[in-house]
Amino acid sequence: MVEANQLRQWGRNVIDIERSALDNLYQYVDSEEFASACQLIMACTGKVIVMGMGKSGHIGNKISATLASTGTPAFFVHPGEASHGDLGVLSENDVILAISNSGEAGEILTLMPVIKRMGLPVIAVTGKPNSTMAKHAVVHLCIEVPEEACPLGLAPTSSTTATLVMGDALAVALLQARGFTKDDFALSHPGGSLGRKLLLKxxxxxxxxxxxxxxxxxxxxxxxxxxxxxxxxxxxxxxxxxxxxxxxxxxxxxxxxxxxxxxxxxxxxxxxxxxxxxxxxxxxxxxxxxxxxxxxxxxxxxxxxxxxxxxxxxxxxxxxxxxxx
The missing domain is CATH 3.10.580.10 (CBS-domain)
Structure with a gap:
């Protein structure tokens, strides 16, 4: 039986490592790339199509939902399903937000020729600035972390946290740039308690x-x-x-x-x-x-x-x- 103090210490270690990863994220938000990504999305007259595989896909789902609820039309498209027909959701005015810590997700790279042919700009979110995805992108948002909180260095932990926070930073920066209000938020949340408070007269x-x-x-x-x-x-x-x-x-x-x-x-x-x-x-x-x-x-x-x-x-x-x- 593992002692309670040891369990608590392991938990604290995770928080310390992930906090350090977020501190490291400041430099990437302060970069020209972050501002360029925001401006590219602001100029988009279509949708932001978010893609990601595995854990990056789960984070991508949340980022797309946050964007959509804060004034930026967005959809999550599963890269594995996209090559079997789901790419039909893409239109010529869309922007692609592609997420992969390694920057080498095969399912996303397979779609790049079609995306390029359609002339859609790609914002890549990776931990590897020299990765293939980063090189394909118009804008690269780096989410590189000093280390994963997983002691084996295998399970995505710090990297997924950094990706999620980068997505929130994008969404909130865009919200403020658009002048998005509480009333706007309520219109996209009519079924929630906040929506009822902001809409019901x-x-x-x-x-x-x-x-x-x-x-x-x-x-x-x-x-x-x-x-x-x-x-x-x-x-x-x-x-x-x-x-x-x-x-x-x-x-x-x-x-x-x-x-x-x-x-x-x-x-x-x-x-x-x-x-x-x-x-x-x-x-x-x-x-x-x-x-x-x-x-x-x-x-x-x-x-x-x-x-x-x-x-x-x-x-x-x-x-x-x-x-x-």
Whole structure:
């Protein structure tokens, strides 16, 4: 049985070696080649086609996904499948991002004549500046590392980490160069929690029409309770004869009324409602409405239009269901 301290030490060694590899990567990001690669991709009117075999392929998949989600159209194409028909995805306006630590991946080199014939520029990402792939490339991004974290020097470890970070450096530099915003990011992530927070507006979440709890200010507390129970939001908007919002009555208000032993049948809702209630408009983000509820320590909101008429209502449970929380 190997001692726990020894296992931890081996783990720390890996982190130290890979940290050193990333420190070594600065010189390659600071090079003219990195800026040239960014400019080449920025000028691309097609797609970035990412290729890589084995571990480089797994890293390439992640790089292509990061590029695509940050404003740079990209696809991963498996080199082994490409020579059997997948090269059909290539168009004359594309850029090739070819990844291989050795720079000698046979499956990628086999495709070079076709890529050259199509006139597509190649950005090679390798650990060998004098490799065949590097020589075929218009731009070479070096990811050479002092050593692999694998003590046998066989399993790609430091080199794959350096490749991944180089890909992130490319993607983020391009993101900033394009002026890519949170709204842009949300449009490519509509199914994620971040996308929901950045895309969903109050109008997408609120209860409206027949679902909106709303009563006239002259009715009794008992009648207002019927509306609250029917609509199931734990509150109701209170309006005047012109339909303008004058207050809100909530479950919390009801508890205070009961504690005060108020006659629910004979007391009008305007006498016990909360005036000057917190409201929002329907065109703000649901996440902003959630922030208002958190800051005011309330569980629900009335949504009003410019004329101060209630047009919707929402509570904390609606936020949960919508995935905003």
């Amino acid at each position: 109050v109008s997408d979440v609120m209860h409206q029409g027949n679902e909106l709890p709303c009563v006239q200010q002259h009715i009794s507390v008992t009648d207002a309770l019927y509306e609250i129970t029917k609509k199931g939001l734990g509150m109701t908007a209170v309006v005047d004869k012109q339909g303008l919002l004058v207050g809100i009555f909530t479950d919390g208000d009801l508890r205070r009324v009961i504690d005060a032993q108020v006659n629910l049948r004979d007391t009008s809702i305007e006498d016990v409602m909360s005036k000057g209630c917190v409201t929002v408009s329907d065109n703000i983000l649901a996440a902003e409405a959630l922030k208002v509820m958190d800051e005011k320590d309330i569980n629900g909101l009335i949504v009003i239009n410019q004329e101060q008429q209630p047009i919707g209502a929402l509570n904390m449970l609606d936020m949960v269901k919508a995935g905003v929380i």
